[in-house]
Amino acid sequence: MINKILNFFKEYNARKDEEPRSGKLYAISALFNTPNEIMNAATEVADKGYRRFDTFTPYPVHRLDQAMGITKPLVGPIAFAGGMLGCFLTLLMIWWMSDADYPNIIGGKPFFSLPPAIPITFEGTVLLTGIATVIGMLVLLNKLPKINNPLNDTEFMKHVSSDKFGIVIGANDKQFSESEIRSLFESMGAHDIQNIYYRESNLTNKTPIFDSKFIATLIAVAGLTALISYFTLNVVLYDVVPFDWMRHQEKINSQSPSDFFQNKSGMRMPVEGTVARGFMPYEYKGMPDSSVKQLANPLPADSKILERGQDRYNVFCSPCHGYFGDGDGRLNEQFPKPPSLHNNKVINWTDGNLYHVLTNGQNVMPSYESQISRDDRWAIVHYIRALQRAKNAKEQDLPK
């Protein structure tokens, strides 16, 4: 099976090799045996004034770029720019996620601060440095979409990727002259000097990336990958819980039973005398009216409070007492009729007395302590005062 596949590729490559070459010269190549020879060759070729040449080595040879006369390689600056961009973008991303878009308090720390951001910024910097280096080298400098270089599938390329050091001078060099270059290579001790010709397909000047076969293959691979991913994730692995240690913890949730306590209940009663936040018990509970004369309204009588008082009064009080406190509410005839809030007794009451009735109840009126919060009860007291004043308005109460 494996041999069959290997043979297929072998035959395919052999067919590729046989692809006819045109008569147009692409470059002249030469092979050397040692890194020192290629170093000297590169220096000499550069000194002779050739510009369109390149060297190939089976492993990185340091300073070959300098020997070739490339004093300022562009890859470094491109990588640095990519790194700085990564640094900046990662910081921006973390700031955006943790401070602007979805601020969460974690461990009492500020939404955005540098220390926890630095490890991720480091990763982002390294990532974009790597991507910028690869893209900068392959695309910008090596012009990646041109994938069928005439040098491919030549004996020269086979050697320089395994055991020889090669140099190539392009036919598009200004000083190009076949005989001169051949004699130059020979004088440097090169062996296997070859003319490399363009393939027929190189001359048609088509970018293989836009080849219809290539694009069709790309789409097929993408579709297949998507299909396989879909079935893997949504059908095969659908019921597999990958990680649920946080959902199922060794602890007792509210309302669940527990054998640990005697009453088999997981929840505990609060300690006797516990007071819930915002629910201070009423200190005059069940006492007669006369004892609460000193209690003053803690809220200011401003428009906001009065509006709140009106709202609550209309919800809780108006069914019996009527919208204006006349005792003519909607529950008339179904419920004992309450006295008017405008009789002398109520007008002469202190705010404390009114609050006491609201909190404690009176005669058939029940306590509203559990329905209306403390502040709202005091707001209602303010509103009742306003109703009383409206009924007996003096001239100076009129708006000017």
Next chain:
Amino acid sequence: MELTTKKLPASVGKWGMILTIVGAVMAGAAFAVDTHRAMFGYLWMYMFLISIGVGSLALVALEYLVGANWSTPFRRVSEFLSAIVVLLAVLVIPLLFGMHDLFHWTHADAVASDPILLGKEPYLNTPFFIARTGIMILIWVVFYFLFTRNSRKQDITKDPALTTQNIKYSAAFAILFILTISFAAIDWMMSLEPHWFSTMFGVYYFAGTLVAAISVAAYVSVNLNEGGYFGFKVDYEKYYSFGTLMFAFNVFWTYIAFSQYMLIWYADIPEETFWFMNRMEGTWIYFSLGLIFIHFVIPFLILLPRSAKTNPKLVTFMAMWLLYAHAYDLYWIIMPTYFKDGFVFSWNELGFLILAFGIIALVFNYMAGKFNLVPVGDPKLERGLYFHLN
């Protein structure tokens, strides 16, 4: 191969002498004016000398251990500088007399009423402290003599077996170096704030010593090579190795320094955070921010391009820079215990820095006058001279 090395110029000894005398006079005056303050300055100088001396010894061991060739022609530079460890045994004496000035935990009455110090008392007590110091210095001095004796014997006998022997010593010293340098950091600098907890402080100082040791080796080697004192001239690829290692050790230091800060910042436990809070009070905050730029940002950006690592002028400049950055770092560690409100730097402290550089120059000059500047018998020397990066 026969090598004829030039004598060092007389100016090295002259300047070493001048720096030592000026530094010693200033340090003496500092002791006369304010003993308590001068004690901290002295500790600062002493830690700096440990960094250079023990760090250089570690570089020598590192070369043997990993079988590095490129640094063999320059190994004697680190060997000479590591002779400082012998001086450390003498220079430690004033510190032992000044322990009461330096360390809060030596005050018996303070320890008795302090549960944290009481808990640390089995480790932080004067007899055990002196014993540890003695053992550490003994280990350094013993290994210094083991390494250099074999190395010098090899100049004459040219026996490769001596290299093998030194590799074995190096394996032992690698472990002992990390242990002793961690204990030195914890004992001499971390225990200045005995309430503090940090599990990374030993590594922090370890990273700093490597920066200082490679920097001083780079400064001396590059300058000597440029001046032709070695009797051979190596090309720029050696400078590239120095520059790269300076860069790498410096980034390692940053990594450790930041890790220590971030872990403490994240945990936010009072017995850990106060150490950094002290360094953010008053003008110390500017000093702390300066550390980030002087010890990391600026050297990182300057040393990043390859052209910088091969430029002898820039390599020596950055080596000196990093040496000062290490002194800055040590100042930042030690001094906030004394100057709690904000940092102060005057002639009282400057004298100790001058003295430290004077001692380094004098030791190097003395050793260079006495011994061969190049390990001529080392079997790796030839390969080191014709070293190529590929």
